[in-house]
Amino acid sequence: MNKKLKVSLLFGGKSVEHEVSILSAKNVFEAINKDKYDVSLIGIDKSGYWRFFTDAKILEQKSIKSIAKNHNGFLNPDCGKVLVNSDVVFPVLHGTYGEDGSVQGFLKLINKPFVGAGVLGSALGMDKEVQKRLLIQAEITTAKFLTYQSSELSTINYHAITTNLDLPFFIKPANSGSSVGASKVKNEPEFMPAIYEAFKYDNKILIEEFIDGREIECSVLGNSEPIASIPGEVVSNHEFYSYEAKYLDENGAVLKIPAKLNKITAKKIQELAIKTFKVLECSSMGRVDFFLKRDGQIFINEINTIPGFTSISMYPKLWEATGISYSELIDRLIELAIEKFEKDSKIKTSY
């Protein structure tokens, strides 16, 4: 009998999406085939400290409690051993310090295959400004935007913005997720509070043209020859698809799978999802989010390199509807991690 592959799941993390990550990890843990994989649970608390958990009950917790005080390093010794012994690591982390290339860089340094995009793809997927600049260069349509650093705060002027962008517009942190820090601004009194709110979560913000369209999402899977799922649609019952609509309000949003689209539009969405995935140097998985205007114009909103895996999440649901079950999806993601690792391992590091 073949030996089981040792898979470490990483979850929690130093991110506003800590709680969401635990919900995602719970679902991945439930769906992963335990006859094939020996699964270890590594929870990262909000201070960024890594710990090994032997009991899956940790996945029932809302957050991972800090055991605080004087840690040596950033992980406990048990956790270090588990990581070194694992065959593959699956970071089920969303947002900063998890989806942005930092964990990916660490896993690369310790020479472990891992699920998801590498350092560059993760960083590009996270930074909405750099991401959009690359999309524009590849002639992929995305909403018009302006960027500000926190050091430029005193130069931000409502009247100057409104000569460039029509009302309403969006203000959001360049690096965030789950809609944290994002606001729709409809008038001048809402403007500065939205700026301050976005700057709480990043030192760089985007002020972006409002796109009045349907929100369509498409899952991508693969390395050099990625495939796209059937597209789905999110219909939010809030002002926009906010954190509340996503996770707090049970009736905050409805997922329509498949999205009601004509064949040509569905195909265009799938092609654009794959193109975006490639332009942004992604690998193994990504969920590409779109706006579809009534006149048929398609905009890319963003890519998520570690999309949600919660029970209401689009990424696995779209694959299920396309014919790949949750546990088969995890098998493929693990295979893709190993494939990429082996390919990268062939690169010469001596001359």
Ligand SMILES: Nc1ncnc2c1ncn2[C@@H]1O[C@H](COP(=O)(O)OP(=O)(O)O)[C@@H](O)[C@H]1O
């Ligand atoms: N330019 C925009 N036009 C219309 N709606 C937007 C725009 N930007 C963001 N939104 C709304 O805000 C939500 C969150 O913004 P998004 O850029 O996707 O950030 P996050 O990475 O936090 O998901 C989107 O799903 C959408 O509902």
Ligand SMILES: [Mg+2]
């Ligand atoms: Mg989004």
